[in-house]
Amino acid sequence: xxxxxxxxxxxxxxxxxxxxxxxxxxxxxxxxxxxxxxxxxxxxxxxxxxxxxxxxxxxxxxxxxxxxxxxxxxxxxxxxxxxxxxxxxxxxxxxxxxxxxxxxxxxxxxxxxxxxxxxxxxxxxxxxxxxxxxxxxxxxxxxxxxxxxxxxxxxxxx
Amino acid sequence: xxxxxxxxxxxxxxxxxxxxxxxxxxxxxxxxxxxxxxxxxxxxxxxxxxxxxxxxxxxxxxxxxxxxxxxxxxxxxxxxxxxxxxxxxxxxxxxxxxxxxxxxxxxxxxxxxxxxxxxxxxxxxxxxxxxxxxxxxxxxxxxxxxxxxxxxxxxxxxxxxxxxxxxxxxxxxxxxxxxxxxxxxxxxxxxxxxxxxxxxxxxxxxxxxxxxxxxxxxxxxxxxxxxxxxxxxxxxxxxxxxxxxxxxxxxxxxxxxxx
Amino acid sequence: xxxxxxxxxxxxxxxxxxxxxxxxxxxxxxxxxxxxxxxxxxxxxxxxxxxxxxxxxxxxxxxxxxxxxxxxxxxxxxxxxxxxxxxxxxxxxxxxxxxxxxxxxxxxxxxxxxxxxxxxxxxxxxxxxxxxxxxxxxxxxxxxxxxxxxxxxxxxxxxxxxxxxxxxxxxxxxxxxxxxxxxxxxxxxxxxxxxxxxxxxxxxxxxxxxxxxxxxxxxxxxxxxxxxxxxxxxxxxxxxxxxxxxxxxxxxxxxxxxxxxxxxxxx
Ligand SMILES: Nc1ncnc2c1ncn2[C@@H]1O[C@H](COP(=O)(O)OP(=O)(O)OP(=O)(O)O)[C@@H](O)[C@H]1O
Ligand SMILES: [Mg+2]
Numbered sequence: 001x002x003x004x005x006x007x008x009x010x011x012x013x014x015x016x017x018x019x020x021x022x023x024x025x026x027x028x029x030x031x032x033x034x035x036x037x038x039x040x041x042x043x044x045x046x047x048x049x050x051x052x053x054x055x056x057x058x059x060x061x062x063x064x065x066x067x068x069x070x071x072x073x074x075x076x077x078x079x080x081x082x083x084x085x086x087x088x089x090x091x092x093x094x095x096x097x098x099x100x101x102x103x104x105x106x107x108x109x110x111x112x113x114x115x116x117x118x119x120x121x122x123x124x125x126x127x128x129x130x131x132x133x134x135x136x137x138x139x140x141x142x143x144x145x146x147x148x149x150x151x152x153x154x155x156x157x158x
Numbered sequence: 159x160x161x162x163x164x165x166x167x168x169x170x171x172x173x174x175x176x177x178x179x180x181x182x183x184x185x186x187x188x189x190x191x192x193x194x195x196x197x198x199x200x201x202x203x204x205x206x207x208x209x210x211x212x213x214x215x216x217x218x219x220x221x222x223x224x225x226x227x228x229x230x231x232x233x234x235x236x237x238x239x240x241x242x243x244x245x246x247x248x249x250x251x252x253x254x255x256x257x258x259x260x261x262x263x264x265x266x267x268x269x270x271x272x273x274x275x276x277x278x279x280x281x282x283x284x285x286x287x288x289x290x291x292x293x294x295x296x297x298x299x300x301x302x303x304x305x306x307x308x309x310x311x312x313x314x315x316x317x318x319x320x321x322x323x324x325x326x327x328x329x330x331x332x333x334x335x336x337x338x339x340x341x342x343x344x345x346x347x348x349x350x351x352x353x354x355x356x357x358x359x360x361x362x363x364x365x366x367x368x369x370x371x372x373x374x375x376x377x378x379x380x381x382x383x384x385x386x387x388x389x390x391x392x393x394x395x396x397x398x399x400x401x402x403x404x405x406x407x408x409x410x411x412x413x414x415x416x417x
Numbered sequence: 418x419x420x421x422x423x424x425x426x427x428x429x430x431x432x433x434x435x436x437x438x439x440x441x442x443x444x445x446x447x448x449x450x451x452x453x454x455x456x457x458x459x460x461x462x463x464x465x466x467x468x469x470x471x472x473x474x475x476x477x478x479x480x481x482x483x484x485x486x487x488x489x490x491x492x493x494x495x496x497x498x499x500x501x502x503x504x505x506x507x508x509x510x511x512x513x514x515x516x517x518x519x520x521x522x523x524x525x526x527x528x529x530x531x532x533x534x535x536x537x538x539x540x541x542x543x544x545x546x547x548x549x550x551x552x553x554x555x556x557x558x559x560x561x562x563x564x565x566x567x568x569x570x571x572x573x574x575x576x577x578x579x580x581x582x583x584x585x586x587x588x589x590x591x592x593x594x595x596x597x598x599x600x601x602x603x604x605x606x607x608x609x610x611x612x613x614x615x616x617x618x619x620x621x622x623x624x625x626x627x628x629x630x631x632x633x634x635x636x637x638x639x640x641x642x643x644x645x646x647x648x649x650x651x652x653x654x655x656x657x658x659x660x661x662x663x664x665x666x667x668x669x670x671x672x673x674x675x676x677x678x679x680x681x682x683x684x
């Protein structure tokens with residue numbers, strides 16, 4: 001009933017379709033390497049997160065090491081708590097690591113920059129464990145506040 | 159006034175009755191034990207005429223749409239010095255929206271109309287009746303393989319569309335306008351998420367495939383068996399499935415991409 | 418009298434408002450050729466579809482081997498239909514298959530015969546209707562008469578108990594007409610199949626049928642063996658078998674009077 005030619009073409013069609021899905025998954029979304037890999041959570045509390053969003057990248061020296069998983073307000077002191085989802089192959093951050101909210105370019109997306117501190121056993125600075133809070137945080141720079149500060153300092157100089 | 163209310167009632171009943179018939183048809187067509195020996199060749203033939211024959215138009219339009227998006231995107235982004243974001247811009251607009259939707263519209267025009275016309279003509283020439291008289295259920299023999307073929311083909315076509323569109327965007331953005339190839343891919347990879355973007359796009363295309371194929375086979379099966387009836391049914395397939403796809407796209411987007 | 422394969426009792430059927438059959442009863446004896454004649458548009462095709470279960474009557478019973486067709490469930494009806502087949506007025510060949518595959522289709526669907534046997538049987542059926550040479554043509558490449566003979570070959574493919582022929586002689590030249598007449602007769606005589614033939618061709622029907630029903634005006638107006646029919650006194654019957662335009666059988670579809678319509682009067 002079905003000619004060989006039709007079977008061949010249908011097979012080819014399905015193969016191309018699957019190849020396209022694979023390309024979207026691997027080459028476009030990079031799911032195989034990072035997206036679906038093992039991760040662990042860290043937390044950080046900021047004064048102000050500016051324009052940080054869920055799924056914003058977390059970078060160390062420009063390399064993506066994870067993504068923002070969740071942002072919520074602390075019920076007690078009303079400060080934003082950010083949940084960081086870090087890829088498990090980067091599991092050696094020191095407790096002295098600092099995290100700041102940075103902006104890519106002048107108007108670009110905001111992302112989290114990690115600045116890994118040193119491990120020092122004498123000073124009792126160990127490795128961050130999953131679920132730990134990063135203590136050293138620098139809030140986002142908000143343009144309006146910067147301008148306000150600038151004007152204020154100009155005023156006081158006069 | 160009374161007449162208007164009456165005609166409203168009439169139309170409502172008419173629409174609901176049609177929906178009911180369409181539902182019954184689909185249920186009796188697909189809820190049954192498949193018979194691999196007979197069903198497989200039928201499905202193959204339909205995958206060929208529904209899927210393989212739609213491949214060319216999908217690849218050509220995908221390439222061009224990717225190229226146009228890259229060109230437009232570049233001219234906008236370069237004003238902000240943000241041409242590095244060309245990759246994610248092309249990829250996200252294609253994967254989330256244009257891939258599923260444009261494929262669906264093309265599919266409705268290319269394969270949906272052909273399905274309706276073919277089934278309608280089989281009805282008009284009494285081929286469906288003669289199947290019934292031969293104790294072969296036309297729902298099973300004619301409708302079911304076409305429905306499954308549509309449901310399988312369209313998501314594949316949609317993925318192919320997205321892939322060639324992103325390559326088309328690469329062609330214009332990188333090879334012509336000079337965006338760095340590494341940047342194009344790496345920024346794209348950083349921004350595009352497998353489950354949020356790619357998977358949601360695939361879900362969209364499966365939903366669209368279901369709706370279009372259903373409308374197409376139902377319109378053919380339910381048509382008035384004359385040349386005029388068939389031409390009306392074919393038009394109705396294209397118009398109705400396009401409108402429903404656009405409406406559904408809005409709803410799905412609202413559900414998927416707003417927090 | 419031999420037993421009846423199909424018995425129709427007090428059947429009434431309406432198309433929307435219009436009455437097609439008003440309380441008719443007829444029997445189709447087993448193993449015989451029964452002919453149904455009547456003016457065009459009177460509902461002969463409709464009757465065959467009623468027997469096949471494709472239309473449901475408004476009232477009355479249609480018994481096939483004792484089972485009431487209109488009240489059967491879908492799956493029972495499909496089982497029953499394996500015992501019958503129908504030659505459609507339009508032929509209704511599957512346009513996406515060759516003639517060979519069309520004839521092989523019912524065999525492949527309903528028998529577990531090996532492919533080489535099916536091939537031989539298809540050849541036999543096609544030989545019987547004189548189309549063995551046209552085996553590989555598509556229905557679109559056949560002439561009208563050839564298409565009807567191919568459809569005939571498909572209808573008799575499985576030698577079912579009951580075959581309903583809707584106008585088997587239409588569009589045939591005298592030679593193939595003779596072949597088809599003999600074929601139908603032989604199927605009944607040799608294999609004991611029951612045939613229902615709908616036709617307008619009076620001499621052929623007279624030569625082939627064991628029993629004839631003539632329908633007109635929603636009723637059966639005459640019935641009997643060919644001899645009885647040709648000797649019938651009824652004006653209606655005589656007009657029909659003699660083919661006269663003037664007579665009690667209306668040649669026209671029901672309408673207001675010709676004169677009043679020409680003059681544009683309201684009906
Ligand atoms: N689908 C339909 N809807 C409404 N009326 C129909 C339909 N099909 C047939 N009819 C009407 O039913 C009547 C009987 O039709 P049928 O096809 O049974 O006639 P017939 O006796 O087979 O005629 P012919 O000898 O020309 O084939 C016709 O008058 C026709 O107008
Ligand atoms: Mg007829």
